[in-house]
Amino acid sequence: MGTSVVRLVLTAPDPLPAMRPGQFAELRIDDVKDVLLRRPISIHDFCAGDNELSLLVQQVGKGTEWLCGRREGDVVNAVLPLGNGFGLPADGEPCAPLLIGGGVGVAPLLFLGKELRRKGLAPTFLLGARAAKDVLCREQFEEVGDVYVTTEKGDDGVQGFVTDHPVLRDRRYDSFFVCGPKPMMVAVAKVADELGTRCEVSLENRMACGIGACLCCVEDTKEGNVCVCKEGPVFNINRLRWT
DSSP states (O other): OOTTEEEEEEEOSSOOOOOOTTOEEEEOOOSOTTOOSOEEEEEEEEETTTTEEEEEEEOOSHHHHHHHTOOTTOOOOEEEEESBOOOOOOTTOOOOEEEEEEGGGGHHHHHHHHHHHHTTOOOEEEEEESSGGGOOSHHHHHTTSEEEEEESSSSSSEESOGGGOTHHHHSOOSEEEEESOHHHHHHHHHHHHHHTOEEEEEOOOOOSSSSSSSOTTEEEETTEEEEHHHHOBEEEGGGBTTO
């Protein structure tokens, strides 16, 4: 894991609720001055049998620094699961899915890939990062499906952005599932529109409350303004003003 990213594994004394890939948790930050709002973190993986979920947390400020500093036995107050997840194909429905992530945005794709495998499908992953050292969770993704990489530095995989990788166009996929920086997602959405490929993206708007009350995460869609935390965070690109 990168120096600024940690995997936080949580459990609970009671059974955790059912969760869907693409949903998220809101974590309370305790005992940190001037940090009042919870932090929204995508669900990275979930195992009902072990009553565990894992989150990837990137340290970018006081709140995430506190989360990255948690140790075994510490208590984290979490509200979960929140939001609407990715649209999974029905059991037995044929589908060739490509899961595309950039940076720490790869987080929800592991849980999604495992659910697709459970349905008998073969997910392919396309991971983008600045450099080889920033490619996250490659080994875990390789246990689930084929993995392709792009790096801006060019020290791993294809040099450039995810939209520069030939696998995006040289193979026929039924669906793109995308999470990462907005410019990357917009670029992939335009490729999907060009190819006529179904595409869902997980938006990362700032989500303070997680229930649609604070209006911090509003997104202008073709249907008007909606709260990403409540209506999303996953949206079909046909609903967005991106293409």
